[in-house]
Amino acid sequence: MAKDSRMSIPTPTPRASRVNEIFDFSAGRGLEIGPLHKPLVPRDAADVAYLDLYDRDRLYETNDDNPNVTREAIPEIDFPMWDGTRMRTLDEAAAGGAPFDWALASHVVEHVPDLVAWLGQIEAVTAPDGALVLVVPDRRYTFDAHRPPTTIGQILQAHEDGDIVPSVRAVYDHHRTAVSHDPKRLHHRGPSEAETCIHDLGYTRSQLERARRGEYVDSHVWTYTDRSFPEIIAELRRLGLTDWSVETLLPVPGNDIEFYVVLRRGLSPELPEMPGLPDWVEQGIELQEEVARLREVVEDQRRRLKAQRKQLGGQRAEIDDLRGSKRWKLATALAAPLDRWRERRKE
Template sequence: MNLVTTLRRGHLLKHIDLSGVGLEIGPYDQPTVFKSEADVRYLDWKDKEQLVQECTHPDMIVDIPDIDYVVHSNRYCDYIADKFDYIIANHVMEHAPNMIQWLSDLCDMMQPGGVLFLALPDKKFSFDKYRQDTALSHFVAEYLAGVEDIPREHQIECEIYYDEAFVNKPMHVADKLDMNRIKEKLKAPPHVGIHSHVFESGTIVSKVLKPILMMGFVEFNLVDFVPARGETGGEMIIVLRKEPPRVELATEEFYSAPVQTTHTSNTADTVDAVATAQRLADAEKAVTELRARLAVMQEEIASRTSTISALESSTSWRITAPLRAAVTKLRGLGSGGRNVSY
């Protein structure tokens, strides 16, 4: 089990105990939950034999499990009558042409209180990093229109914005905007790996998830969200529970402008950024050292204050008080009556 799958399991097991009936969509050779540990079924567009034959890494040992439900569309309800206590879909939702309908169908396939566990890529960490986030209006329009296939808009978007560096190829804008090349590409069926929609961790909750729940398309409540990080493969985690949604979304949060992410920088910008980071690190180190020195000084002052207080309250201090007063008076006389500080 690789690191990404291990981390997914950790988040999943916070919300379910594997005692119910589960469904994992498209597990390939890295299922999140194994049949040996739970009553879990697997769903895919192809059976095990087909998946093994079409494996893109023939030199690798690929342990693909048996597929329980083979479907031929995103409308899983047409093939499955069973109800599930939890459903797992890793890197699936971004492929669904009609995302709201897809979520609604999964909701219908779940028992009340069931958990839907989703892992999906943050575009910043993928070949989609130059694409615009899919807008809420886009999802609503696709749902109301009953979209079933990948629209040409998404195919064209992928042709123009796909980050060629992902396959070790150069990016040339003239080639990307060549309409003859785009038209030729559109003659073929959409690539199986195309992402119908793209998301970012910083905006998906306030711009997509909460609004969809507030609009009443699905009876889900958002119970957990884990933003994407580079060390986790650039994927975010979303956990939904089948129950009446309790969503709070401030007007300012929904209508705030998304933060623009810069994906390229010149050498000077990079050097400035590194220098700034170093200065900040040095400043933080200096502040930390000053705070440590201040803490030592405060402890010393507190210790001396405590010693003085103990001395002043002691019996010997009270007994010698007349003598100290006489010495002070004699010092004053010896200096001609002037106050002398020692």
């Protein structure tokens, strides 16, 4: 379902504009997952239905004291996951509208407790050649900058355990290592620029206690980069745990925090080859190469400074020789009466 024409959105947000670059949402019927108060695809721009945790009234109530949510902008939710007695799975909640030609989720895939199950649930409500469009924060440029990368083993363990809420591991990692961040500085100077922890140990412990009681503690369960995410999807395919393949990926733009990816069902059955190195190893090598380059620059500047100091020393010696010469003494003696005359004129 290649993009043929731009979806018509009045005054689109930068995020909506970027996601529209990689997919044509005006083609077919779609499902936007977790729009809250900022759906990326408006109803008047495409044939779209909305799925969220609760219906509009419950979302309105639960965000009563949330200054980051414009409650009046929350749309009608076609498929609430809460049915009044329990939280249904995504495929249960959206079954009445399936199959969809595409699904869209912005800043959702990092929150889901069981990634494998979540991908499978979306498979269940999309067409055999359907697409899943994701907007994903890159851990390197967010409050996750000090967190290690997600491993396939962690994803498999969550699936084996059947996690339906973020695990104790995820809740701890999310809260204990979250740092204040400036995306621009992180892009240009790396993770050392994010130094201040957002949550203290006491707050982290309180969230851990909630997690131990089985409560849903919203967390970034998984951390991705625009290089690690495609490999995670590929490895899940190798393991026979998903039918999704990466069709298109728009890397993180300069000074931004997120990348954009289109997953597709029913692509080539050929499995991608394993990369030679994990993305975090490649990143470490790149950092080493950058350090080596900067050391060369520093050494070159030291050589230049040494040469300039040597040149300056020679010039000073020439000045000292000149000051000791008869010519300098004669010029000084001749200039003295003129200097005294100038001083008298000033008086």
